Amino acid sequence: MAVLQPSRTLATCDECRAVFDPVRGGVCPQCRRLLCGDHYYGSVLRRLQGLLGFRPRCVACREGREPKVLRRR
């Protein structure tokens, strides 16, 4: 059975509000949003680059989209 480890702090994606492990996502250096892996890296290749220390911009910034910013409560 799955038990959340209390020592691990989970983050919330600013785009989809998904709760994720911070090591799987990151903060985009351009739009400053905290994003899950899907919205920050977008692909397995990008995620691998992230593991190597490469800090890419998020998917929205790379595509030139206006980042959607959800209001924090």
Ligand SMILES: [Zn+2]
């Ligand atoms: Zn997300």
Ligand SMILES: [Zn+2]
């Ligand atoms: Zn961004």
